[in-house]
Amino acid sequence: MDMIKGLIPGVDPQDFTHGAPVNxxxxxxxxxxxxxxxxxxxxxxxxxxxxxxAQAAATMAPGSNVPAFLEIRPDSTVRLLSPxxxxxxxxxxxxxxxxxxxxxxxxxxxxxxxxPAGADYLVIGGQMRITGGSMSVRMSYPLMxxxxxxxxxxxxxxxxxxxxxxxxxxxxxxGVVIHAGSNRRIAYGDLATxxxxxxxxxxxxxxxxxxxxxxxxxxPVKRLDVYDKSTGRAEYSIDVTVDGMLxxxxxxxxxxxxxxxxxxxxxxxxxxPGVHAVEILDGAVAVVAQRWWTxxxxxxxxxxxxxxxxxxxxxxxxxxxxxxxxxxxQELAAATGPETExxxxxxxxxxxxxxxxxxxxxxxSQYLHHAQLEPxxxxxxxxxxxxxxxxxxxxAPEQYQAAVAxxxxxxxxxxxxxxxxxxxxxxxxxxxxxxxxxPQAIELARRTGRPVKVIWTRxxxxxxxxxxxxAAVRFRGxxxxxGMPLAIEAVSATEGPTEAVYGHGDSVDETAVEGxxxxxxxxxxxxxxxxxxxxxxxxxxxxxxGNSMNDFFYESFLDELANAGGQDPLALRKxxxxxxxxxxxxxxxxxxxxxxxxxxxxTAEDGSxxxxxxxMASPFGSEAAAIAEVSIENGQVRVHDIWEVLDPGAIVNxxxxxxxxxxxxxxxxxxVLMEEARWDKGEPVARNYDMYSILPxxxxxxxxxxxxxxxAPIGGVGEPPLPAVPPAVANxxxxxxxxxxxxxxxxxxxxxx
Amino acid sequence: MQLNxxxxxxxxxxxxxxxxxxxxxxxxxMTGTKFGCGLAQCGAxxxxxxxxxxxxxxxxxxxxxxxxxxxxxxxxxxxVGARVVEKWVEHQVPQCGYCQSxxxxxxxxxxxxxxxxxxxxxRAAMIxxxxxxTYNYIKAAIDDLSGRKGEPL
Ligand code: FES
Ligand code: FES
Numbered sequence: 001m002d003m004i005k006g007l008i009p010g011v012d013p014q015d016f017t018h019g020a021p022v023n024x025x026x027x028x029x030x031x032x033x034x035x036x037x038x039x040x041x042x043x044x045x046x047x048x049x050x051x052x053x054a055q056a057a058a059t060m061a062p063g064s065n066v067p068a069f070l071e072i073r074p075d076s077t078v079r080l081l082s083p084x085x086x087x088x089x090x091x092x093x094x095x096x097x098x099x100x101x102x103x104x105x106x107x108x109x110x111x112x113x114x115x116p117a118g119a120d121y122l123v124i125g126g127q128m129r130i131t132g133g134s135m136s137v138r139m140s141y142p143l144m145x146x147x148x149x150x151x152x153x154x155x156x157x158x159x160x161x162x163x164x165x166x167x168x169x170x171x172x173x174x175g176v177v178i179h180a181g182s183n184r185r186i187a188y189g190d191l192a193t194x195x196x197x198x199x200x201x202x203x204x205x206x207x208x209x210x211x212x213x214x215x216x217x218x219x220p221v222k223r224l225d226v227y228d229k230s231t232g233r234a235e236y237s238i239d240v241t242v243d244g245m246l247x248x249x250x251x252x253x254x255x256x257x258x259x260x261x262x263x264x265x266x267x268x269x270x271x272x273p274g275v276h277a278v279e280i281l282d283g284a285v286a287v288v289a290q291r292w293w294t295x296x297x298x299x300x301x302x303x304x305x306x307x308x309x310x311x312x313x314x315x316x317x318x319x320x321x322x323x324x325x326x327x328x329x330q331e332l333a334a335a336t337g338p339e340t341e342x343x344x345x346x347x348x349x350x351x352x353x354x355x356x357x358x359x360x361x362x363x364x365s366q367y368l369h370h371a372q373l374e375p376x377x378x379x380x381x382x383x384x385x386x387x388x389x390x391x392x393x394x395x396a397p398e399q400y401q402a403a404v405a406x407x408x409x410x411x412x413x414x415x416x417x418x419x420x421x422x423x424x425x426x427x428x429x430x431x432x433x434x435x436x437x438x439p440q441a442i443e444l445a446r447r448t449g450r451p452v453k454v455i456w457t458r459x460x461x462x463x464x465x466x467x468x469x470x471a472a473v474r475f476r477g478x479x480x481x482x483g484m485p486l487a488i489e490a491v492s493a494t495e496g497p498t499e500a501v502y503g504h505g506d507s508v509d510e511t512a513v514e515g516x517x518x519x520x521x522x523x524x525x526x527x528x529x530x531x532x533x534x535x536x537x538x539x540x541x542x543x544x545x546g547n548s549m550n551d552f553f554y555e556s557f558l559d560e561l562a563n564a565g566g567q568d569p570l571a572l573r574k575x576x577x578x579x580x581x582x583x584x585x586x587x588x589x590x591x592x593x594x595x596x597x598x599x600x601x602x603t604a605e606d607g608s609x610x611x612x613x614x615x616m617a618s619p620f621g622s623e624a625a626a627i628a629e630v631s632i633e634n635g636q637v638r639v640h641d642i643w644e645v646l647d648p649g650a651i652v653n654x655x656x657x658x659x660x661x662x663x664x665x666x667x668x669x670x671x672v673l674m675e676e677a678r679w680d681k682g683e684p685v686a687r688n689y690d691m692y693s694i695l696p697x698x699x700x701x702x703x704x705x706x707x708x709x710x711x712a713p714i715g716g717v718g719e720p721p722l723p724a725v726p727p728a729v730a731n732x733x734x735x736x737x738x739x740x741x742x743x744x745x746x747x748x749x750x751x752x753x
Numbered sequence: 754m755q756l757n758x759x760x761x762x763x764x765x766x767x768x769x770x771x772x773x774x775x776x777x778x779x780x781x782x783m784t785g786t787k788f789g790c791g792l793a794q795c796g797a798x799x800x801x802x803x804x805x806x807x808x809x810x811x812x813x814x815x816x817x818x819x820x821x822x823x824x825x826x827x828x829x830x831x832x833v834g835a836r837v838v839e840k841w842v843e844h845q846v847p848q849c850g851y852c853q854s855x856x857x858x859x860x861x862x863x864x865x866x867x868x869x870x871x872x873x874x875x876r877a878a879m880i881x882x883x884x885x886x887t888y889n890y891i892k893a894a895i896d897d898l899s900g901r902k903g904e905p906l
Contacts, residue, residue, distance in 0.1 A: 088849030229850025230841040232785020232825030239784035293775040423851030666886025689794035700888035
């Protein structure tokens with residue numbers, strides 16, 4: 001449990017669960033996931049499912065109830081209900097590899113969907129389930145292997161029964177049980193009905209494969225979803241329809257905290273053709289119509305008078321009318337509240353106060369949008385039996401189920417959470433107040449008596465997307481006689497996403513300081529602290545969380561110290577990591593990948609002046625190092641190449657890991673080059689991609705990728721490649737221009753070409 | 754009004770100024786074409802109109818009578834489109850996949866116009882956004898389709 005706490009620091013896993021027993025039979029669980037009418041296709045199961053089995057499901061340890069996860073169809077296709085949601089990271093394929101390896105079924109024979117909410121799927125420490133924190137594989141790997149092995153054992157038992165031979169005489173090949181003695185073979189598809197009626201064996205007793213004999217784990221198995229995603233067949237929340245459905249569009253209050261006073265033209269708009277209803281919601285107006293475009297046009301035509309709300313829903317922050325993110329950045333830089341220490345050894349303040357020369361600098365990060373390409377939506381349908389179906393993008397089905405139970409008064413078991421694949425997430429679809437369309441869709445479905453799908457426009461999304469926090473970090477550093485860092489102090493004025501969402505406590509919020517704290521460098525005197533400053537805007541997790549900005553701060557300041565001491569930044573890092581073989585090796589690997597270290601400035605073949613920078617990070621149990629090569633073109637930074645090596649300890653699929661490194665590097669690059677969500681006069685300046693730039697294809701450098709498997713405990717993959725990239729770029733720019741880069745994004749700065 | 758989509762004539766009951774995107778998605782249930790920005794910024798909604806890549810979120814249906822519209826649903830019925838899909842799969846381009854309908858449409862339009870586009874052609878034509886950062890993979894797939902096969906990523 002502490003381990004889990006450490007992964008989402010400060011968050012008790014209980015927060016993610018509703019605590020109430022989930023009282024669904026396995027069949028209804030599966031039916032829920034399949035959609036009505038599909039139950040007849042669940043051929044792997046004996047029908048009807050007995051009460052005995054349903055009870056067993058409720059009492060078995062999460063992650064072990066084979067029939068809740070797996071169905072084997074007559075053609076031996078394996079249908080897996082994944083405990084983790086697919087949002088681009090390839091987890092469906094990874095799960096098929098891990099389970100298929102032990103089940104002895106080719107991952108390509110898998111069909112994977114997201115599991116519904118339910119106790120069987122709380123596979124992270126048996127306590128909770130979220131898709132985030134780069135946890136999916138590392139937290140479930142042993143459990144999912146055992147699940148596959150248990151299913152295989154059940155198939156063998158069923159085959160032994162059918163063939164009337166001892167189970168010990170049976171073996172398997174992919175998709176088939178074999179009795180070598182009599183040369184008989186039975187396909188899994190012919191055994192599944194009998195097999196999955198058997199009791200599930202104790203997962204601790206099943207034999208696992210010798211990793212030396214793995215056929216799919218560690219192989220570049222092709223993604224299961226690319227064909228559907230290349231032909232428009234993949235279905236996201238925004239695509240789901242049900243019979244009798246109406247469409248909803250909303251206009252949010254320009255500032256969170258404002259409520260509707262009046263709609264001046266409500267009757268006129270309600271009378272427009274195709275409009276079904278005009279409704280007032282918390283901090284929003286909505287139009288329900290036959291078609292979404294009609295609803296959208298109508299809701300934008302509403303003339304609304306807004307007033308300051310008095311009784312805001314839980315967790316909403318009323319944004320001041322004069323809020324400006326630039327002014328807030330200044331406020332952070334000057335903040336002097338109590339400092340909570342995150343890490344300290346030696347006597348950094350004493351050494352710094354006594355030092356003759358102190359290098360000091362204040363660094364800034366910016367607010368960021370998630371900017372996932374699929375805008376939020378929710379489809380809500382109340383059913384005649386009193387249950388509620390919800391289709392919505394989410395990274396935490398049980399958490400949403402509990403919240404909806406609180407909102408509606410329904411029992412969690414009456415709420416079916418459907419989790420279609422995500423059109424990107426990056427932290428966007430955790431449960432944040434005011435940030436999801438589900439309360440609106442539920443309320444509109446309740447009022448209209450019809451299923452309603454609410455889709456937010458990009459503009460409405462950018463009004464309610466919670467921000468990656470910003471920080472101002474005050475550094476002080478001093479050097480020893482050899483020009484090596486003797487003391488570093490970093491005080492970050494910020495608010496972490498965890499304390500923003502779950503409440504500020506006495507201890508430091510790890511998600512605020514990770515990446516400043518827990519760096520591996522041997523600095524004799526170190527102090528990392530946080531000054532808590534509550535943000536007026538809503539905050540959220542963003543891919544790689546605190547590391548997304550903190551490694552930029554630390555690694556860039558480290559280069560400032562290297563310069564001050566006349567040290568080469570690579571040599572300095574090697575020196576500070578001399579007692580950490582894993583990171584020494586990582587540094588060497590990234591340098592090799594880049595063809596040898598050359599910092600520059602140097603003249604490239606095309607005549608441009610270029611330089612390289614290096615950055616490192618240790619996020620989510622993995623280690624990353626990146627080198628970037630830059631030049632200045634038309635006053636702006638151009639990144640030509642990035643070389644990055646990731647050491648996640650051990651991997652499941654090198655192809656997926658390479659994809660994640662390139663994708664995360666692109667997002668890190670986007671952040672350092674151009675992204676910034678600015679607020680002025682209480683409103684976001686950008687409401688769409690025209691004003692909020694994200695990395696376009698013509699600014700994407702080639703990302704050269706390396707993977708190291710050090711054998712350390714398995715770490716995360718989806719987020720860890722991001723944080724090393726911004727400092728690598730910033731340090732390259734500093735090397736080229738001779739001036740430190742102390743704020744993101746670089747587009748705020750002009751450079752001389 | 755009548756729209757010719759994927760070789761079929763559809764009788765469409767929609768206001769003249771409705772963007773094609775919403776007619777496809779809501780009136781016709783063709784949800785392969787995606788909504789990302791509604792402002793001609795991202796390209797997720799790309800379709801072909803008379804072979805030209807077109808952002809359907811800002812193209813109203815009244816402008817489209819008498820044209821031939823191709824959407825992602827029919828992309829494999831086109832020889833070039835089928836090759837693009839094949840290479841998208843081979844190079845494992847999609848991550849979340851949300852932008853990929855538009856990317857495949859843009860690549861198909863480019864390759865229908867120029868069988869062997871130069872790198873400069875590719876840069877000019879492939880401008881759709883991808884938040885998952887699949888750009889290196891998109892480039893690898895198109896380079897392959899253009900006869901410039903590099904190392905697989
Ligand atoms: S949705 Fe049309 S360009 Fe973005
Ligand atoms: S694959 Fe996710 S936005 Fe492109």
